[in-house]
Amino acid sequence: MRGHNMIEKDKLIKRFISYVTVDTESDPESNTTPSSAKQWDLAKALVEELKEIGLEDVTIDENAYIMATLPSNVDHEVPVIGFVSHFDTTPDFTGKDVKPQIVENYDGKDIILNKEQNIVLSPDYFEDLLLYKGQTIITTDGTTLLGADDKAGIAEIISAMEYLIKHPEVKHGKIRVGFTPDEEIGRGAHKFDVKKFGAEWAYTMDGSQVGELEYENFNAAGAVVTIKGKIVHPGYAKGKMVNSMYIATDYINSLPRLETPEHTSDREGFFHLYSVNGEVDSTKLQYIIRDHDKEHFDARKEMVQKLADELNQQFEKEVITVEINDQYFNMREKIEPVMHIVDIAEEAMKKAGITPLIKPIRGGTDGSQLSFMGLPCPNIFAGGHNFHGRFEYVPVESMQKAIEVIVNIAQLVAKEKQH
Known part of the structure; x- marks a missing residue:
C-alpha cells in the first residue's frame, strides 16, 4: 500500500476547498430539517460526487440525509460497516465567504491570517501548531471559520471510497457512507434512518487532532x-x-x-x-x-x-x-459490549504509524445518539484544530492519515472473523 499518499495532495486540497467555500451554517432557531436551506447546496453536490466516483445506491431523502454503498469485493461474509460525517457548520461563527489559505511547508512561526485586521494564528497561543512543522496547513483568512468540522471528514470518506474503487486489490466488505445535516445544533442523528443505513456499526470522522479515537462522551442536559x-x-x-x-x-x-x-x-x-x-x-x-x-x-x-x-x-x-x-447520553455503555470495533480502529491507526489518543469527548457527537439508536459509533479524528472560530486550521497530512485509517479499517474488517 502506498500509505501516506493514497490520494494526491492537490486533489484532496481541491476537494476540501470545494466544500468549505459553500456556506452550510445550521440555524438553531429553525424547525425545518435541514435547518437552513443553504445546506441543500452542498448536499446536492455531494450526491453528484458520490455517483461520479462510482458508489452505488446513492440516495438523499427529504431531510437531506445522504447515503451510499461501496459493495463488497470479497466472497466471504463480512460485517457491513459505515462511515458518517456532517456537512453543516456551527452557528457560533460565520461560515459565509470562507477564503481558505494554504501554508506550505509550515515553518513553526506565526501565520498572519489577516494583515489589515491584524489577525494572527500563533504557536505561542496555539502550541499544537508546532506538531505540524514542515506540513501543509489550510487556515482561514481570519474573518470566518474554516469548516474542517466536519467537511474534512467528508473529504476523507469520499477520498477513501474513491481509493478503494480504484484499487480493487484492496479487499473489503460492504461499506455504507452517511452524510448528515444539522449536527452542530444537536440534531444530526434525529432523522437518521439506522435501519435503512443497515450497518452493524459505524465510525464518525469528526474528531480533532491525528490519533484521536473516542467512545465516551458527556451525558448532557x-x-x-x-x-x-x-x-x-x-x-x-x-x-x-x-x-x-x-x-x-x-x-x-x-x-x-x-x-x-x-x-x-x-x-x-x-x-x-x-x-x-x-x-x-x-x-x-x-x-x-x-x-x-x-x-x-x-x-x-x-x-x-x-x-x-x-x-x-x-x-x-x-x-x-x-x-x-x-x-x-454517554455512548460508552453502548460501545463497551462491542469493544472490538474500537480495537479495529486502534489497530488501523497503528498500521498507519499513528499513536492512538483514546480519550473522552468533552461534548457529544452524532455517534453518541446513533449508538443509542442501535448503530454503535465511535469517533475518529478528522484532523482539524480550533473548531468553531477564526483560528480553525487543518493539516493536509492529517487528512491523508485519516484516509489511510479508513482504508485500513475496511481491510481489517474484511479479515476479521465474524464476532
Whole structure:
C-alpha cells in the first residue's frame, strides 16, 4: 500500500476547498430539517460526487440525509460497516465567504491570517501548531471559520471510497457512507434512518487532532431556571418589591463556582450558565449540565432542582421553577459490549504509524445518539484544530492519515472473523 499518499495532495486540497467555500451554517432557531436551506447546496453536490466516483445506491431523502454503498469485493461474509460525517457548520461563527489559505511547508512561526485586521494564528497561543512543522496547513483568512468540522471528514470518506474503487486489490466488505445535516445544533442523528443505513456499526470522522479515537462522551442536559419577582414602584416598594435578579444571583452563587467549563478538564463534569435574561419581575437562567459519569450526572440534575426547592422554602412560596431536559447520553455503555470495533480502529491507526489518543469527548457527537439508536459509533479524528472560530486550521497530512485509517479499517474488517 502506498500509505501516506493514497490520494494526491492537490486533489484532496481541491476537494476540501470545494466544500468549505459553500456556506452550510445550521440555524438553531429553525424547525425545518435541514435547518437552513443553504445546506441543500452542498448536499446536492455531494450526491453528484458520490455517483461520479462510482458508489452505488446513492440516495438523499427529504431531510437531506445522504447515503451510499461501496459493495463488497470479497466472497466471504463480512460485517457491513459505515462511515458518517456532517456537512453543516456551527452557528457560533460565520461560515459565509470562507477564503481558505494554504501554508506550505509550515515553518513553526506565526501565520498572519489577516494583515489589515491584524489577525494572527500563533504557536505561542496555539502550541499544537508546532506538531505540524514542515506540513501543509489550510487556515482561514481570519474573518470566518474554516469548516474542517466536519467537511474534512467528508473529504476523507469520499477520498477513501474513491481509493478503494480504484484499487480493487484492496479487499473489503460492504461499506455504507452517511452524510448528515444539522449536527452542530444537536440534531444530526434525529432523522437518521439506522435501519435503512443497515450497518452493524459505524465510525464518525469528526474528531480533532491525528490519533484521536473516542467512545465516551458527556451525558448532557439543559436546564431553564425561572425566577418570579414582584414589581412595585421603587419609591413605595418597602416590604413589597421582590427583585427576581437578586434571587437569581443567590441561585447562581449557590452552584459550585469551580465546577464550570473554565475550571474543568478530562472526565470532570460542569454546570455552564450560558444565558441570563432578567428584569425585576422575572429572570430566566439557562444552564447546560454535563458529566461523563451517570451517577454524577443525575446528582448534578438533582442539585439544580434542590437549590430551587431550598430558595422556595425560604420565601415560603414557589418563586423558582426548574425545567430540565436530557439532551444525549454517554455512548460508552453502548460501545463497551462491542469493544472490538474500537480495537479495529486502534489497530488501523497503528498500521498507519499513528499513536492512538483514546480519550473522552468533552461534548457529544452524532455517534453518541446513533449508538443509542442501535448503530454503535465511535469517533475518529478528522484532523482539524480550533473548531468553531477564526483560528480553525487543518493539516493536509492529517487528512491523508485519516484516509489511510479508513482504508485500513475496511481491510481489517474484511479479515476479521465474524464476532
